[in-house]
Amino acid sequence: MDSLLTRNLEPLLEHEFVTQWDCYDKPYSAFNGALLRFHQHSPYLCEAFHVMATSTPPRTGSTDWGSILYLKLWRRLVANSIPPFKILPFCFNDGRSCGLDNRLPDPFKPDRKDGKWTEGFGVEEGGGLDRVLRKVFAVHLHNQWEKEFPKGGWVDRLLLRRYDRVLRG
Structure with missing residues (x-):
């Protein structure tokens, strides 16, 4: 998957x-x-x-x-x-392949230095990106199996660490 x-x-x-x-x-x-x-x-x-x-x-x-x-x-x-x-519709699981104004950030690139995403929304926990991620069902990676996520980037911070917390109970 x-x-x-x-x-x-x-x-x-x-x-x-x-x-x-x-x-x-x-x-x-x-x-x-x-x-x-x-x-x-x-x-x-x-x-x-x-x-x-x-x-x-x-x-x-x-x-x-x-x-x-x-x-x-x-x-x-x-x-x-x-x-x-x-x-x-694609928006349930593929929000990174949409218009430039509302797509999810590239999961394989580091976060912007200003900590913003689109329309000024933040990428911090509880910020605009986090709220959007709680409304979609998945982030589709388009067969990019070998790529690494940046340490401390939004995927690491808002998804992978959350997975770890749930798995640890």
Whole structure:
């Protein structure tokens, strides 16, 4: 999983869903998913595995698996009058891939020296960024597995240390 959860997903778990990868509207390009949730033995999953087993493999180094898979699956469901899974908006888990005025800061860059984020909101615990992180469900890292988070940066301070406190009880 390439996401850092920021809160409990329970409010979303009543539905089977895929969250959008980002907020960019790309004409003629299928949306890609980031966070998925399907019930055990879900007919959606069975159909998705069938699509994967019978389709041409994706291009190497591409995001085709997700985007083409969801598009094919969605179209098959709709064509057969089967209500499709939910598609949740990117803002639930991908706020760093949005407009420059409201995106989450880059998790791999040090905090700004003035301690601010956007619109003058602070990045300190309890500040504007912390309040926003408590409203979204995850921070999607976009397959950047090997990158390190800056020591003392907002991810370290507002997420990782919080995880440690919860795990320690």
